[in-house]
Amino acid sequence: MESETPLFQRIKNLLLGRSRNPQDLGIFYKLSLIAFFAWVGLGADGLSSSCYGPQEAFLALHGHIYLSIFVAIGTVLTIFIITSSYSQIVELFPHGGGGYLVASKLLSPTIGMISGCALLIDYVLTVTVSIASGADAIFSFLPAQWYPYRLDFAILIVFTLIYLNMRGVKESVLPLVPIFLTFLVTHFFIICFAFFRHAPHLGEIGIAAKSDIHSAVSQVGFFGVFFLIMRSYSMGAGTFTGIEAVSNGIPVLREPKVQTAKRTMRYMAISLSFVVMGLMIAYIFYGIGPQHGKTLNAILLERIAGGWGRFGFFLILITLISEATLLFVAAQTGFLDGPRVLANMAQDRWFPARFSSLSDRLVIQKGILIMGLLSALLMFLTHASVRFLVILYSINVFITFVLSQLGMVRHWWIARGKVKKWVRKITINGVGLLLCSFILISMIVMKFNEGGWITLFITAILVLLAVLTKRHYHKIAKQLHRLNSLAVAVQLQESAAQGLKEAPPFEPQAKTAVLLVNGFNGMGLHTLFGVIRLFGNVFKNFVFMEVGMVDAGNFKGVQEMENLESQVDKDLNRYVNFMKQQGYHAEGISVIGVDVVDQISQITPRILERFPNSVFFGGQLVFEKDSLFSPLFHNYTVFTLQKRLYRQGIPFVILPIRV
Numbered sequence: 001m002e003s004e005t006p007l008f009q010r011i012k013n014l015l016l017g018r019s020r021n022p023q024d025l026g027i028f029y030k031l032s033l034i035a036f037f038a039w040v041g042l043g044a045d046g047l048s049s050s051c052y053g054p055q056e057a058f059l060a061l062h063g064h065i066y067l068s069i070f071v072a073i074g075t076v077l078t079i080f081i082i083t084s085s086y087s088q089i090v091e092l093f094p095h096g097g098g099g100y101l102v103a104s105k106l107l108s109p110t111i112g113m114i115s116g117c118a119l120l121i122d123y124v125l126t127v128t129v130s131i132a133s134g135a136d137a138i139f140s141f142l143p144a145q146w147y148p149y150r151l152d153f154a155i156l157i158v159f160t161l162i163y164l165n166m167r168g169v170k171e172s173v174l175p176l177v178p179i180f181l182t183f184l185v186t187h188f189f190i191i192c193f194a195f196f197r198h199a200p201h202l203g204e205i206g207i208a209a210k211s212d213i214h215s216a217v218s219q220v221g222f223f224g225v226f227f228l229i230m231r232s233y234s235m236g237a238g239t240f241t242g243i244e245a246v247s248n249g250i251p252v253l254r255e256p257k258v259q260t261a262k263r264t265m266r267y268m269a270i271s272l273s274f275v276v277m278g279l280m281i282a283y284i285f286y287g288i289g290p291q292h293g294k295t296l297n298a299i300l301l302e303r304i305a306g307g308w309g310r311f312g313f314f315l316i317l318i319t320l321i322s323e324a325t326l327l328f329v330a331a332q333t334g335f336l337d338g339p340r341v342l343a344n345m346a347q348d349r350w351f352p353a354r355f356s357s358l359s360d361r362l363v364i365q366k367g368i369l370i371m372g373l374l375s376a377l378l379m380f381l382t383h384a385s386v387r388f389l390v391i392l393y394s395i396n397v398f399i400t401f402v403l404s405q406l407g408m409v410r411h412w413w414i415a416r417g418k419v420k421k422w423v424r425k426i427t428i429n430g431v432g433l434l435l436c437s438f439i440l441i442s443m444i445v446m447k448f449n450e451g452g453w454i455t456l457f458i459t460a461i462l463v464l465l466a467v468l469t470k471r472h473y474h475k476i477a478k479q480l481h482r483l484n485s486l487a488v489a490v491q492l493q494e495s496a497a498q499g500l501k502e503a504p505p506f507e508p509q510a511k512t513a514v515l516l517v518n519g520f521n522g523m524g525l526h527t528l529f530g531v532i533r534l535f536g537n538v539f540k541n542f543v544f545m546e547v548g549m550v551d552a553g554n555f556k557g558v559q560e561m562e563n564l565e566s567q568v569d570k571d572l573n574r575y576v577n578f579m580k581q582q583g584y585h586a587e588g589i590s591v592i593g594v595d596v597v598d599q600i601s602q603i604t605p606r607i608l609e610r611f612p613n614s615v616f617f618g619g620q621l622v623f624e625k626d627s628l629f630s631p632l633f634h635n636y637t638v639f640t641l642q643k644r645l646y647r648q649g650i651p652f653v654i655l656p657i658r659v
Contacts (some may be wrong), residue, residue, distance in 0.1 A: 005236055034254045035263040038246065040180045040272075040329060041619035044128060046079075046268050048330035050187075050275040051323045052133040055296040057236035058283050061228060064216045065284050071232045072280040075239060076273040078435060082243050083269040085405055085432035088425055089247050090261045091412070092226035096250045099400030100341050106407030113470075114347045117462040119453060120242070122396035123338030125329040127375040128242055129393050131157050132384040134199065134327030137320050140298035147293055154384045155376050162372035165335045166365060179325035186319040190304060192276030205284065224559045227446075234443040236392040239276060244269055244397060244404075245333040252336065289659050297323060328601075334375070339367020349473040352632050358550055358594045391451040396459060398440040410579025469610045472633060479623070480522065508587050509541035512611035516618040516638070517546050517601065520571040523657060527619035528575070530655040541585045541611060544575040544629040545608065547599045548592040565592060596637050601644055608650070614653040616645060 011495065054072075061067050087632065089102055099119050104112025134155040139147055198205065216225045246265050253260040279297065282288075286303045288296050301319055305312035343364050345565050346355035382388050412419065412426035444452060513531050517524035524544075531539065548568040550561070572588030579586035593599040608614055618638035642652040 003473050008624050010182060017480060021252050035260045035267065037177070037293050038253055038260065038264040039247065039267045040177055044180060044242070044326055044329040045130070045245050045333035046239060046272045046330075047183075047275065048130055048133075048323075048326045049239040049241070050272065050279055051137060051295070051297060051327055052129070052211075052386055053236035053239040053284070054276055054279045056387070057232045058280060058288070058296060059290060060235045062352060064212055064225075064228065066212035067216060067225070067229055068280045069209065070229050070282060071236065072277045074233055075236060075276055075449075076230075078240060078439070079243075079273050079276075080241055081435055082401065083265050083430055084359060085408065085429045086243050086247050087262050088428060089404060089408060090258055091252065093247070094258045096247075096249070096340075096344075098247055098337070098341060098344075099244060099404045099407040100344055102407050103400075103403040104348070106411045107403065110444070111352050111403060113345065113348075113466050114463055115400045116341055116350070117304060117397040117466060118399040118459055119341050120338060120462065121459050122241065122375045122394075122400070123334040123341070123391065124371055124378065125393045125396070125455075127158065127334035127338075128378045128382075128384075129386065129389045130327045130330040130334075131161075131375070132290055132379060132382075132389055133386050134324040134331075135384060136386055136414060137298065137324040137327065141317060151379065151384045154379050156551060157331075158372055158376045161328065161331055161335060163185065165368045165372075167561050180329060182318060183322040183326045186315065186322055187275055187278070188303065188374060190319065191275070191282060192302075193277070194285050230442050234394075234439070234446050235390060236276075237398065237439060240401075241394065242272070242330075246339050249340070250339050251340065269409040271379045312496050322429070331375075335368055337372040339364035342367045342370065345465070345466070350470050352469065353635075354632070362437045388451060391447050392455045395440070395443050395447060395452055395455050398436055398443060399459075401436040402433065402440050405429050405436055408610075409433055435491065438647075469633070470495060476623070476634075480621075482521060504540070504583060504585055507540055508611055511538050511613040512541040512543060513539040514543045514545060514607055514611070514614050514616045515575075516596075516616070516641070517571070517575065519546070520574045523619050523621065524575065526657050527617060527655050528579075530619070531617055532598065533587075534655075539584075539615075541587075543577045543607060543611060543614070544572050544586070545573055545590045545600065545603070545607075546588070546590050547596045548590060549596065550592060550594050551620075561592070565590070568592070597641050597644055600641055604645065604648070605648065614650075616641070616650060617655060618652065619655050619657045622656045622658045 016108075032643065052077075052169070054068075057071050057075075058065065058068050061071075093101060093105075100112050100116030102112075103115040108243070131154050135150045138153070139150045139629070215230070220228065243265060246261055246268065250257050250261050253264070279300070280301055283296060286300060288299050288303070291299055298320055301316045305315045308315070342351060345351050345354040346353050355370075356364070357366065358364060378389075408429040409426055412422050412429065416422045416426070421577075444456070446452075448456075515524070515527055515531065517527070528542075546568050548564045568590045569588070570591055576586040576588045589603060591599045591603055604616075618641065620636070620638050621634065623634075638652075638654050642654060645652045
């Protein structure tokens with residue numbers, strides 16, 4: 001081993017931080033978020049939508065501004081209905097109740113996969129819409145000649161957030177807390193000022209509202225007005241995405257997770273309702289209309305504080321900057337939850353298994369890169385147009401909402417004889433199901449020809465890829481069945497054995513075979529028998545190494561990590577006992593980590609010190625037909641490990657295993 005850290009590792013430590021130890025039992029506390037920080041990192045998705053949701057809903061009314069009152073009321077009711085129904089999901093799924101898991105467990109794995117694919121596209125759009133809208137807010141107060149650089153700025157923010165998330169969850173939330181608080185304070189002040197300023201004129205506003213409603217009905221009829229309100233409502237439906245994010249983000253919350261999640265959703269529902277309702281009514285008070293290059297919030301601020309001199313200028317500046325930054329915080333939802341959904345689906349083999357792996361900073365690095373790069377591509381293709389992105393947005397999250405609520409209704413009905421207050425529970429989720437279904441159908445109808453079909457098409461493509469991936473892994477599992485029959489045969493031999501043979505004298509200088517295994521299975525046994533078949537009695541000592549891989553599936557708490565360690569030790573003991581039955585000296589060495597190559601490289605010197613005459617072995621599956629995508633679906637770690645040990649002058653033999 002080299003005495004100094006390689007240059008690449010030094011640069012990596014400088015940029016992303018030093019590796020974290022997954023065996024540190026306090027790491028879950030250090031990485032977890034209390035309700036307030038979860039509100040910032042997860043709930044900000046919903047709250048930040050007040051920067052574009054009310055605007056798009058307001059503009060969709062085509063001048064009938066007083067109809068926005070009905071839209072605002074409907075939005076607030078929807079927020080509290082969905083929050084209440086998701087509180088029950090959190091209670092039923094205390095380790096994470098995202099749409100993928102809920103639909104998979106309560107409906108079927110295939111329906112869960114559809115829900116997961118819809119969520120993945122929604123989270124990419126969450127990142128894209130939030131950052132594009134944030135760029136709009138910033139460029140609303142910059143000189144007009146700077147506007148062409150808005151797209152470049154938005155893409156730069158995407159890559160900045162990729163970097164922050166590669167460092168780790170908490171690092172990506174803490175620096176943004178002051179701006180989050182600034183947003184709350186400034187918007188609370190602006191909304192309250194607008195209300196108190198116009199309180200004496202509420203009677204006049206009421207008369208104007210009545211007149212506007214009669215005018216709209218006379219022009220387009222009652223159903224025309226209803227359609228107009230529903231279209232406006234659908235344009236602001238991205239407001240509700242943060243609720244799903246909280247239930248899906250439970251693994252990063254502080255214990256007790258259920259109470260923390262429910263408290264986070266409560267904070268979010270109250271703050272979001274206040275800001276959305278307040279802004280839409282403030283638009284009415286000040287007669288806000290569209291202006292090129294400016295958001296409605298920027299126009300509102302200028303109307304309110306434009307004549308307040310230097311104080312007004314700084315208030316507008318600080319408020320718009322806080323809006324932009326909060327939108328960047330909202331993009332965190334995509335980076336926090338999107339990779340986690342991808343990892344969960346990879347665990348179930350809907351996507352390549354490697355997408356569930358963690359980096360040495362204990363984050364889902366591949367998922368973060370995928371979400372970020374797709375968002376940057378979408379930003380480029382749409383020229384960061386919020387108007388167009390909003391059309392693509394929010395359809396998918398309501399697909400997930402509908403499937404989650406349907407699963408909960410089915411669950412309460414099946415468990416009706418075993419659960420107390422099941423009528424109340426099924427009513428809450430039932431109302432949520434009806435509301436979300438109505439909204440989903442309305443949005444598909446209204447947004448389809450305007451570009452909504454693009455979202456549905458991309459989601460369908462992702463579903464197709466998931467089905468093909470699952471089919472591939474299922475085919476491979478059938479091929480591996482013959483190998484795993486070896487484990488059954490060895491198990492029978494263990495049961496029939498009458499105790500262990502007398503262990504031979506330990507000879508550290510004797511030839512030693514060091515085998516890399518991954519569980520007590522056919523592949524590990526085939527590798528072992530291959531060594532014996534090829535080398536006969538050359539090796540007197542056998543050492544079995546296993547790296548307990550920490551991934552998104554088991555990195556959820558102290559108990560899961562202890563279970564992983566216990567399983568690894570159990571697997572190794574079976575290999576050791578089997579070889580002792582054959583009259584060999586055998587030992588097992590285990591380590592827990594996120595990278596097999598790094599972990600093996602670190603423990604190799606210890607093995608060579610105890611067994612100087614060691615030869616390392618690893619098995620590699622060889623399939624009948626390899627394709628261009630085989631490296632994406634399968635593990636070729638042994639080749640990387642062989643190269644690493646080769647540079648240190650350590651022999652490593654790869655044994656092919658045909659299936």
